[in-house]
Amino acid sequence: MATYFRIAFLVIALCSTFIHCSSSEAVDFTIGFTEVPLNSSSFHNHYPFNLNVSDRYSFIDGIHRFWIYADDKPMINKPKAGPRSEIRIQGYDYSHGVWQFEGHGLVPSGSSGVSVMQLFGSDPPRATTLMVRTYNGSLTYYRRPVLVPNIWDRWFKLNVIHDVEASKVKIYIDAVMVYEAQGNGGTSHYFKFGVYKQNDPSYYMESRWKGIRVFTKYGLI
């Protein structure tokens, strides 16, 4: 016992004195993963059916910007869903393996009641295995729990790792695991990011994204 405590103390002392043990630099999300190539046809926009994509989306200096108003129309072929301006990753729909989404997101102050990232595909009645939303300045897993508070107006790095066979979803914010969720079945999955109105929405909803990358382990074989 005494030895255990001495070793534990030594590790803590080493971390604070000699080594930079900050978890934000300890995680290498690429280890064991293969990055899949994305090009312009991997990014498919969804937006209100009565508008042009450029009315609710821009891509400037590497930053995807999405915005909607609470009374916007739904996307084409989804008349019962709320309004959205999102990108669906196309070409890598998956049903097995481990898949990872990485992106840097920013939600401007005031945007609330909105999904900013989704892992699509689930057993009914749900359509998704994960939604990352913003309510009142917090980033949340669906409505709760809060993943990280005080998220407005700052860039955060989001990594989502979905292990289909283990039925687990790990959510990392700024390289720190903040939540592990259960999978929810489904036969085909893909990632989306942008804005999609949820309950208690603000009138205006916006998110920005850059550095979007997708990785897999065992997903392409």
Ligand SMILES: *[C@@H]1O[C@H](CO)[C@@H](O)[C@H](O)[C@H]1NC(C)=O
């Ligand atoms: C994007 O990559 C896919 C798969 O490699 C390829 O089939 C497609 O032609 C590419 N599209 C563009 C616009 O480069």
Ligand SMILES: *[C@@H]1O[C@H](CO)[C@@H](O)[C@H](O)[C@H]1NC(C)=O
């Ligand atoms: C979409 O853009 C085209 C070309 O600029 C324009 O003619 C059309 O009126 C626009 N549609 C809407 C709904 O704004």
Ligand SMILES: *[C@@H]1O[C@H](CO)[C@@H](O)[C@H](O)[C@H]1NC(C)=O
């Ligand atoms: C957001 O804040 C408002 C005002 O404090 C509150 O009424 C509402 O319940 C909150 N929404 C959520 C989803 O926490």
